[in-house]
Amino acid sequence: MLSNNYSQIDKSLYASIINNEIQAKYSLYSERASLTGDNAYEAFKYALKSDDSCFYITSKEVVDREKDEHIKKHLAILGSAQHKELFLNAKSLFCSFGFPGIIFPGLKDIHISALKYKLYLMWHGVSAGDKDSYEIASYNGNRNDGIFACSTYEERNFKLLGHDTIYLGGYPRMDKWCNDAPLDVNAAVIFFTWRRSLYGATLAEFLSSDYVTTIVELVKAIAKSRPKLELYYFIHNSIPAQHVECLAAILRAHSSNIRFVNNNDTSTFNHIFNTSQYLITDYSSVGYDFAYYKKRAPIFFMPQKFIKGHYVPTSLFEKIIPGPKCLDIKSVIKSLRPEQYKNHKSSTKAFFRFMDSENCKRAFDVTHPESESAS
Template sequence: MLLLKIIDISKFSLAYLLSYVMRFFGLSKNIWIITERPAECKDNGYHFFKYIREKYPNQKTYYAIDRQAPDLKKITDLGQALYFNSFKHYLFSFLATRLIGAFNPVGIPNSFSFYKFPHLVKGKKVFLQHGITKEYIKSLTYSSTLVDLFCCGALPEYDYVQEFFGYPKNVVQYVGFCRYDNLNDYTLKKQILLMPTWRQFLPSQTWKMKGVKNFNELEREFLNSDYYAHYSYLLKNQDLLDFLERNDYLLIFYLHHELQQFTSLFETSNKNIVMANNSDYDVQLLLKESEFLITDYSSVAFDFAYMNKPMVYYQFDEEEYYKSHYNKGYFDYESMGFGAVARQETDLVKALINSFDTQKMQFYNDEMFTKRTHDFFTLRDTLNCKRTFDAVLYL
């Protein structure tokens, strides 16, 4: 660990000094860096990068991504890939005028030195976000992010972040999520997406990375959780299985990134159920192709609602979620949600079946939920990337 820190500090220091030399001789101007998670290119960052490369190819915009990323070709095909944590990534982080990302901290390497000395990075910081902010999350407040632009995807979200997260005037802007530009063109498949979010109080990828416990201990703790029990029972619910069989639907079960390591623990031999992992399935494509969504508190519900498609919220642990995961924010599922709220497995399955039109053999959305969607997303066009670009450009 000590040797790695010494190497990191040495690389950091050399890149910092070289950046001064390059600036002095005018060798680098107006570099933008965009990132998501190191090995991913599927979220707001990717769609913003793609927009810039296609519309403004002369803008020096680079996408920082891991060399072993499954979708690396998506970036290399667009050009100007920047390998995550490479020396060039370190150097360009000091030279960049804009550091942009869907996850915070934005743009910079995953490095001890950059986290220790963030003030040495002078570029304007842009937070594209990953999902709609609906709860009070301390790590997204201004004192935690210090970003110069916080991009919101909906009007109520903008109002909430602007009022309670401590950002200076004009930092928070409602420009729409870049990935929403890509939600207007899709082909439906006969599939239902089951995609719950994670829980901070459950073993997760973050726990594993921090070495809190070894993997076998994490597995045992997860297997003993109410979360595992509820979704295991749901996957075996006979009424649900009969519905899938009778109507020839697939149920795609996709765990949150933080819990993906536990996918194999959920056992099923049913041909109508697919256990999906993030290396083989793209979240946005699943959202676009699926007719119906089962989720809990996940922000993927907002993407699904944006497409005006039916869903149900399965909230069997509401009290514990708001006590131990995130504090409740402005979003009330009963009065603002885009689908029915079920706290029992039987109510969940009933809500799903009741949303199916047996004459047309497809799911349909209730008019009340459609109206809520239109009230929530007042910007509904294909100009989200353009608005974001303009906001970034004029920082």
Template sequence: MIKDSLRKNGIGKYLKWLGIFFKCCIAKVILLGLKKKYSHVWVFAERGVDARDNALHLFRYVQKNCPQINAYYIISKDSPDRKNFASEERLVDFGSWKHYLLYLAAEAKVSAHIYGGAPEHNLFLRMAKVKLLKKIFVTGKYIFLQHGVTQADGPWLHEDKVHFDLFITVSARETKYIIDCFGHAPEVVKTVGFARYDALPLKHSPSKKILLMPTWRHFLSGISAEEFKKSKYYQNICGLIRNERLQAILKEYGYQLIFYPHFELQKFLADFDGQNEQTVFASFQSFDVQKLMIDCDLMITDYSSVQFDFSYMKKPIVLFQFDREEYHAGHQGVGYFDPDRDGFGPVGLTVEQTVDLVAGYLERNCELETRYAERIDSFFKYNDAENCKRNFEVIQEILK
């Protein structure tokens, strides 16, 4: 395992892992004398640098409604998202000794990401495969809240790759797919809804704003800005943003286009062009995704699971799928959710088709068609404000 890690990740990453492992060993020894203080701990986290997702909303619910729970949120000391908390009393700096102690002692580890909140999630994934290391370090219940609705196969989420004690979903179709294709046991996968959905209003006041939010691509990871600007992704997104007809339509109807790239591609935001008075480029540091979705009348995305959040609010979407074959071959395969058959909005395969679809919605004041509203209603099991409550109850159940 060490040789494989050394070969694959390089000496720097391996030495970092070794340091983290050594710190974990010390923390386990310290915990022997602090069992009472660190008992019945629940830790919440996302990537360790942010607080905008399901874990944040569930953490808030627990703090407000169940103060007896010994709950903490793990987040980096310099994260801009620390402002999302009313108090820092229960915040723990990522990488601190308290972080190590709490994470290793926690009876419930709650995150929207795989081993989110772990001192190094890839290290913990590997330790979980070694029986002795798992028994010592990978303890407690692992609750996976999901970052987005599962639409297709994700080998990294298969049960033989990662173990969860709880896997949260929003739809019966999604649950069946995860059980049948990912190998997780039926008692693990619970259709109780996403915690963050409780903050999504079911009534909307028009704002004359459009959110452009495409997802990322695995095959664009690790490339330079120069290489990125040659990609089909960059050329199509820029082609849409700069499209003269789209810009004219925005001006005619008085709309603003807000472009928010996926977290993994935010580093290339400055390389895009086309920003003007009616086109805003939104950074991760300055804009909150959920607030943008709540505020906007229409969403343009591609394959991103954010379409489910937006559609949950019964607002229209346009799917700009300019690279279907490339995306399914190099990022994620075809799953149970077919955008043409099941999607919550029309699909544009080219810039011009997509502009036509956007123009149609602006002409109709962004009114959602009946057929898409019916698809939305049939997909989600719940459409209420009790998602956090159900999440909390199923976590309590597995801790009994």
């Protein structure tokens, strides 16, 4: 008998779940908020080509801006009646950020435990054990039916974290970087991750932080030493809008060649990321995406005062990164050379299990064995 901690509505829904004789039939995918560029979304688009039972759980903003009618019909708004119906009849869930982006809000533990879906994790970023970000990889309490990995380093790390079903087939999101689009030697992406120490920071605290001070000094130095270099500053979606506006105004005052790109603008983001010769990041996993397949090397800008307040790199970090680690701005400027990738070809090749455009297919074959056997 259920306790009085559950309402009558909760109990009725629980009863309907356990008495439901209709076979679960939907495959649901999700990332976070308005994002449509990570593993789950790419896997969703690929699966939808041959499986109409696929749906992507997202925001109204994403649904409204989608132009492809077939895809649009398979987008469901988080928290909607459609989402509830899909979730209660889901046979499989594919998450890039864990439960928050895919679970129907308001469901209780009794409902979740009664459902019979399979949960597959396609993590955002890279979880190789190169940073103390283990909490990301152990999210969901290890309750899953499979976790995808792109590297043997990740495979080992996931095993240490208690995952026992690991598919080393590559990340679906990386298929879109596997092409021969010409690289613009006068284009550089600047993309730094956020800092946990700045969550909740006031605007004044943000602007006076080492994080902002270091970024401003970097942009000033690049503008002076490489005036023809076009800079594309990719905005991390965790930074409050007011903070972004002020930072953008400051950086524009020091560089006439800087543009700001929101990663919610997927098409612009992908095009610039796909065609820029350079990337300057910190310890973000975005560096691995940048190095995938193409002849270019990300620059890891990591002065101590700049990287403090978030993840702490482990000894493995320097062994596996596919680009130079720079501790000062002068080193960054020196590393802005097209041939820099040649110094890191071996580490890049050793890191990735695959470097092709078949990651979506391999993920689909794992989760849809009936389709593979039919072909």
